[in-house]
Amino acid sequence: MLEFRLVHGSLLKKVVKAIKGFVDDALFFFTADGVSLHLVEPTKVVVLYLFLSPQSFDHYHCDDDIILGINLKTLYKKLKRCSEGNTLTITAKHDEDVITFTYHRPSTLPDFQDRMYNLSEYYLKRMELINGQLVQLPEMNTLDAIIRMPSAKLVRIFEGLGRIVTVSVTKEKVKFSTTDGDNITAKAVIRQNKDKPAEEATIIELTEPASFTIELRYINSFAYATPLSKTVFISLQSEPPLMLVKYGVANVAEIMFYLNGIEDE
Numbered sequence: 069m070l071e072f073r074l075v076h077g078s079l080l081k082k083v084v085k086a087i088k089g090f091v092d093d094a095l096f097f098f099t100a101d102g103v104s105l106h107l108v109e110p111t112k113v114v115v116l117y118l119f120l121s122p123q124s125f126d127h128y129h130c131d132d133d134i135i136l137g138i139n140l141k142t143l144y145k146k147l148k149r150c151s152e153g154n155t156l157t158i159t160a161k162h163d164e165d166v167i168t169f170t171y172h173r174p175s176t177l178p179d180f181q182d183r184m185y186n187l188s189e190y191y192l193k194r195m196e197l198i199n200g201q202l203v204q205l206p207e208m209n210t211l212d213a214i215i216r217m218p219s220a221k222l223v224r225i226f227e228g229l230g231r232i233v234t235v236s237v238t239k240e241k242v243k244f245s246t247t248d249g250d251n252i253t254a255k256a257v258i259r260q261n262k263d264k265p266a267e268e269a270t271i272i273e274l275t276e277p278a279s280f281t282i283e284l285r286y287i288n289s290f291a292y293a294t295p296l297s298k299t300v301f302i303s304l305q306s307e308p309p310l311m312l313v314k315y316g317v318a319n320v321a322e323i324m325f326y327l328n329g330i331e332d333e
Contacts (some may be wrong), residue, residue, distance in 0.1 A: 073127035122219040137195030212278040
């Protein structure tokens with residue numbers, strides 16, 4: 069049996085809000101160690117990985133592994149009903165095809181009245197599973213370059229760039245540029261600054277210089293996760309062109325985007 073409890077403003081609600089525009093339907097993998105989610109965007113250019121530890125929840129119990137297929141927009145509507153001061157308990161069993169959402173509004177009424185007037189239950193039918201396999205993703209430290217920088221700064225840079233974006237990394241700087249044929253039409257350069265406070269610093273770890281090119285619309289897929297973390301990690305390599313973007317959330321969760329770049333012709 070799976071059971072976990074959320075409060076208003078829970079991390080799960082913030083995460084689902086950030087990713088619900090990515091794809092319509094998702095497979096959630098629940099184990100005793102936490103919740104995993106892998107999504108593959110329709111063109112297969114972007115893969116999203118999500119992990120939430122048990123500490124992400126007000127209460128979490130999973131005595132047997134379970135996979136749930138859920139529509140993300142519908143799930144977000146259910147999570148939004150958990151308003152300030154309320155709690156939401158979600159339960160599911162292997163032998164049942166529904167997920168139960170129980171909302172509780174605290175009060176000073178006696179127990180029997182509290183249960184009668186302040187509990188409400190809703191049900192969500194589980195989706196039929198199409199593919200219950202987790203996608204294998206590379207580790208960040210296996211690629212050529214790793215950049216740590218403020219997440220809000222990264223979004224501001226991409227807002228000023230055009231349709232095709234190239235990210236180039238050397239030992240001392242990261243360059244973001246937009247090209248139109250042979251001409252560079254926009255460029256932003258971020259230099260390493262280890263001496264700044266951790267949330268403001270840009271730090272580069274380099275095995276060898278790397279360059280990565282992709283359409284801006286795929287970059288925008290992970291911009292929605294920016295409010296979840298003040299810092300973003302970017303890892304990339306030139307051949308084959310790969311980029312991983314990771315947001316760590318309060319040491320209890322992480323969201324990672326794996327992007328396939330444009331191959332040189």
